[in-house]
Amino acid sequence: xxxxxxxxxxxxxxxxxxxxxxxxxxxxxxxxxxxxxxxxxxxxxxxxxxxxxxxxxxxxxxxxxxxxxxxxxxxxxxxxxxxxxxxxxxxxxxxxxxxxxxxxxxxxxxxxxxxxxxxxxxxxxxxxxxxxxxxxxxxxxxxxxxxxxxxxxxxxxxxxxxxxxxxxx
Amino acid sequence: xxxxxxxxxxxxxxxxxxxxxxxxxxxxxxxxxxxxxxxxxxxxxxxxxxxxxxxxxxxxxxxxxxxxxxxxxxxxxxxxxxxxxxxxxxxxxxxxxxxxxxxxxxxxxxxxxxxxxxxxxxxxxxxxxxxxxxxxxxxxxxxxxxxxxxxxxxxxxxxxxxxxxxxxxxxxxxxxxxxxxxxxxxxxxxxxxxxxxxxxxxxxxxxxxxxxxxxxxxxxxxxxxxxxxxxxxxxxxxxxxxxxxxxxxxxxxxxxxxxxxxxxxxxxxxxxxxxxxxxxxxxxxxxxxxxxxxxxxxxxxxxxxxxxxxxxxxxxxxxxxxxxxxxxxxxxxxxxxxxxxxxxxxxxxxxxxxxxxxxxxxxxxxxxxxxxxxxxxxxxxxxxxxxxxxxxxxxxxxxxxxxxxxxxxxxxxxxxxxxxxxxxxxxxxxxx
Numbered sequence: 001x002x003x004x005x006x007x008x009x010x011x012x013x014x015x016x017x018x019x020x021x022x023x024x025x026x027x028x029x030x031x032x033x034x035x036x037x038x039x040x041x042x043x044x045x046x047x048x049x050x051x052x053x054x055x056x057x058x059x060x061x062x063x064x065x066x067x068x069x070x071x072x073x074x075x076x077x078x079x080x081x082x083x084x085x086x087x088x089x090x091x092x093x094x095x096x097x098x099x100x101x102x103x104x105x106x107x108x109x110x111x112x113x114x115x116x117x118x119x120x121x122x123x124x125x126x127x128x129x130x131x132x133x134x135x136x137x138x139x140x141x142x143x144x145x146x147x148x149x150x151x152x153x154x155x156x157x158x159x160x161x162x163x164x165x166x167x168x169x
Numbered sequence: 170x171x172x173x174x175x176x177x178x179x180x181x182x183x184x185x186x187x188x189x190x191x192x193x194x195x196x197x198x199x200x201x202x203x204x205x206x207x208x209x210x211x212x213x214x215x216x217x218x219x220x221x222x223x224x225x226x227x228x229x230x231x232x233x234x235x236x237x238x239x240x241x242x243x244x245x246x247x248x249x250x251x252x253x254x255x256x257x258x259x260x261x262x263x264x265x266x267x268x269x270x271x272x273x274x275x276x277x278x279x280x281x282x283x284x285x286x287x288x289x290x291x292x293x294x295x296x297x298x299x300x301x302x303x304x305x306x307x308x309x310x311x312x313x314x315x316x317x318x319x320x321x322x323x324x325x326x327x328x329x330x331x332x333x334x335x336x337x338x339x340x341x342x343x344x345x346x347x348x349x350x351x352x353x354x355x356x357x358x359x360x361x362x363x364x365x366x367x368x369x370x371x372x373x374x375x376x377x378x379x380x381x382x383x384x385x386x387x388x389x390x391x392x393x394x395x396x397x398x399x400x401x402x403x404x405x406x407x408x409x410x411x412x413x414x415x416x417x418x419x420x421x422x423x424x425x426x427x428x429x430x431x432x433x434x435x436x437x438x439x440x441x442x443x444x445x446x447x448x449x450x451x452x453x454x455x456x457x458x459x460x461x462x463x464x465x466x467x468x469x470x471x472x473x474x475x476x477x478x479x480x481x482x483x484x485x486x487x488x489x490x491x492x493x494x495x496x497x498x499x500x501x502x503x504x505x506x507x508x509x510x511x512x513x514x515x516x517x518x519x520x521x522x523x524x525x526x527x528x529x530x531x532x533x534x535x536x537x538x539x540x541x542x543x544x545x546x547x548x549x550x551x552x553x554x555x556x557x558x559x560x561x562x563x564x565x566x567x568x569x570x571x572x573x574x575x576x577x578x579x580x581x582x583x584x585x586x587x588x589x590x591x592x593x594x595x596x597x598x599x600x601x
Contacts, residue, residue: 070480070502106525108504108518108547109372109592110417110430111474111481113386113393114437114458117414121435140392141414145370150344150567152523152545 052095053167060084060165065123067161070107072118074126082123085165086130089137096136096168099123103144104157116141123163138168195238196324199266200228201245203286204253209276213306216282220274223284223313227270230317230331230357235575237324240266254287258294267291270320274309281305286316288323298323310359321554328510330356330553330595336374336383337571337593339363339586344567349591351385353400356595358585364398364405373417373548376596377424377444384408384418384427395429397446408446420444421464422510428471430460439473441488452490463507463515464488465532472496472506472515472532483517485532496534505548508532509555514576516549516558527560529576540574541581550594559584561591 057063063085065078074082089097101120103112120139128134149156203220213219221242228241246260253273261269272286281303288298300319302312311332318329333356342348351374354361365371369389376383380400387396395408395415408427409415414437417430424444431440438453439462453459457477464471472485483497483506497503502520509516514529519539525547528539545563552559555576562572562581571584571593584593 070476105545106520106523107481108461108474108520108525110461111458111476111504113372113414113416114430114432114460117432117435117437118458125435143372143393145347145372145388147345152567154523157523 049167049169052092056085056088056092056165056167059088063166064162064164066158067119067163068158069161070115072115072122074122079126082126083130086127086132089127089132090130093133093136096138098166098168099127099137099139099163100146100166101139101141101163102146102148102160104160105144105147105152106157107144109143112143113141116143119161119163123165127165193236195236196268197266198231198237198239198268198270198320198324199245199261199264199291200224200231200239200241200270202242202247203272203274203284204248204250205274206250207276211276211280211282211306213282213309216274216276219282219284219306219309220272223272223274223286223309223316224270226310226313226357227286227317227320230314231320234321234325237321240264253285254296256289258289258291261289261291264291268320268324270316272316277303282309282312284309284312284316286319288320310357311355314355314357325554327554327556332356333553334376334380334596335559335571335584335593336376336596337586337590338371338374340569340589340591341367351383351398352586352590353383354586361587364400364403373592373594375418375420375594377420378422378596379424380596382444384420384429386416386418395446409442409449410446415440417461419463419507421468422466423468426464426468428462428464430462439471439490452486453493459484461505465508466510466512470508470532472508474504474506481520483515483530483534496532497530497537498534499530499537507549507551509551510553511555513555516551518547518549527558527574529558538578540576540578541572543581546572546581548592552595559593559595561593 062081065081099120101116103116124137124139147160149159202224205216205220208215208217224242228239231237231239253271269289269291275283283303285301287296290297298319300316304312314332317331321329334353335356336353339350339352340347348367349371350367351364351371369387372386374383374385383398386393392414393416395418397408398405413431413433415429415431419428426441427444428441430437437458437460438451439459440451442449455477457475459475462471462473469488474481475484481502481504482495483503484493484495486493503517505518506515516529519526519528525545526539526543527541527546527549530537543562544565547561549558549560557573557575559573563569569589569591571590572581574581
């Protein structure tokens, strides 16, 4: 699934223009490791909240997983991403995360809310099965109210069928 | 005499096009200016002028109905006040009109107006309906819409929806950070107002049948949840206790109950409650998603959407949840069903390939028809006459607005809104 994301992102890059920003966000490039003299890593900068989300993204590969078709099943790529997210959440037990599920705009309004919740639940359940305490996680369905990509091309629809793990203050 | 001649010429010019446009020729309705016993100046203008405005509104209302052909005040004979109740039928018989609408506007000593209208059968030379209203001068337009409803009902046998409201979501801002506000307007586009300020994402406003309450979905509490607003006092409260996700509200035709979907324990099912949120009862329990419920007009059955078969389809059940059966087998996905006020049809959103369109089907599952060819048409809502559907139309660029289509098909007509609009609903009746 990650490969699919990158392919999709590459395709977006090829389109150029206004799509490149979205594509750059999708690639989720990990921040460069800050290295001092003789290759010794510098002590970490004071951790900001934004830094934590970036750290989770860097160590998990992505904060977002995608869903094929109209379903809510987690494929191997999604499971790999979530397994890494679970490791990060277990290493940061003080952090609470909200799983935000989304639908594409080919579902009517009401069904979009329901399928978004299914997707968020699927991710939450997977993380809990990996050992993340359920109290650490909440869910929210955005239905089709917060598309990450505009338009209704197949690619846009595929990128909008997603669930994101969002750290909460 | 000159006026009468112009009137006849206009009729002759217009009749053939109407006659070829449909099976039955339209009923020609003459709508001359309403009379006034005494021209009195009011806050809304002179009573004589208001009489002219009322006739204009009635003409405009009736023109949207394909069965009727109104001839407005600019072409009709002006009659003296006594003829409002006793028309000179011999004069009208020469015009070609079959129906005559007369009336009067009278200033009262308390500052209000009496607006009365009378519907006459010209060949039979008799009165067939009458309506009278006492309104403030500012409310003359609503009296006019209710006269239109009386004419429409008398001539077609179906309830009119000219004195009705449209609730919808006004949209502004970018696609991924939409500002959405619950909005209500009269169905002629006047009296537009916003009920929410736009801080929280809001969805699917649904008016109670008497038009005095509105249920909607708000993200204000951190989850999509149902809220209920009283339109007179603007009091706005959660419909249900607790923090479960609840959505897809619809009132019963008598306004006493409300259907909705709620997610408990990760499963979305159909629930019913009293209209104030009390006496909650769960009606479905399959592992699939059950949502978008709508009562039949007699309140004995419910149509809803479920993906229990693997894809979204339409199901009908009894009001207590028993005898759940699938009715859609057209090879597509189906959602947002809503039962017509006359009980004969169910409108739905049809999802096939990459397009969403509006269609209708009988409650037994026969006679499926697709009415629109849009890229993304969704969320139909019935007019009170069960002849038209209001829905959300999105053009290929993603711009959304409101449109109306006849159940007989044809080209949808757009309904103007100040901003982009979505999730429209036509109320069963007018505002209080």
